[in-house]
Amino acid sequence: MITAMKVLVAYASAHGSTAEVGHFLKRVLSAYDTQVSALNVSAVEAVWEYDAFVLGSAIQDGMWLHAMFQFIERFRTDLVRKPCYMWINCVRVIEPDGYEHAMKHYIHQPTIETLNVREVAVFAGKLSLETIDWNERWLLSLRYDGSERPGTFNKDFRNWEVIAAWGNKIARELGLAPTFEGENIVYK
Numbered sequence: 001m002i003t004a005m006k007v008l009v010a011y012a013s014a015h016g017s018t019a020e021v022g023h024f025l026k027r028v029l030s031a032y033d034t035q036v037s038a039l040n041v042s043a044v045e046a047v048w049e050y051d052a053f054v055l056g057s058a059i060q061d062g063m064w065l066h067a068m069f070q071f072i073e074r075f076r077t078d079l080v081r082k083p084c085y086m087w088i089n090c091v092r093v094i095e096p097d098g099y100e101h102a103m104k105h106y107i108h109q110p111t112i113e114t115l116n117v118r119e120v121a122v123f124a125g126k127l128s129l130e131t132i133d134w135n136e137r138w139l140l141s142l143r144y145d146g147s148e149r150p151g152t153f154n155k156d157f158r159n160w161e162v163i164a165a166w167g168n169k170i171a172r173e174l175g176l177a178p179t180f181e182g183e184n185i186v187y188k
């Protein structure tokens, strides 16, 4: 019996919006013949059973969250053996030249090069100043490396169409077949 490909979507998220992107990608990939899990990187106990990885992190202070680095370090031996896709969520990408800036400065190339990363995506994230504490506000205003004041990005910029398109592209590249589980639909 051929078993469905197992995909792990693992995310590092400080305020939940990258976690939501992870769960959305799970939903997109679940339309295919695959078993998908979406988990916070710190809740992952083993990765050897997965056939592909989709890893995503929020950006703070110009880099992935520390939890993503820890996850990669911990599971590197198993991660390198399988195809891997990575995304980041940030606000800098909204500024002119933001995509190039994020690819150049927010992606830790030495780490990418040691994994079997097929593609890196940069998505616009969500910033909600009411939900971040004063420490973080201070850090953000002091360290944000764009030309706008970060406070101007107090919004949800996530583009679900773009994210869905990326999930579908991953499915195509992994050779996953779309499936439909009949749900006893009454159509007459």
Ligand SMILES: Cc1cc2nc3c(=O)[nH]c(=O)nc-3n(C[C@H](O)[C@H](O)[C@H](O)COP(=O)(O)O)c2cc1C
Residues within 6 Å of the ligand: 012, 013, 014, 015, 016, 017, 018, 019, 058, 059, 060, 061, 062, 063, 089, 090, 091, 092, 093, 124, 125, 126, 127, 128, 132, 136, 137, 139, 140, 143, 144, 145
């Ligand atoms: C303390 C803090 C620092 C941030 N630093 C950056 C940054 O350096 N560059 C950037 O583009 N976005 C930065 N952001 C924006 C986040 O990357 C963005 O809001 C992301 O979508 C948050 O994801 P999360 O809700 O999963 O934590 C920062 C946000 C916070 C709260």
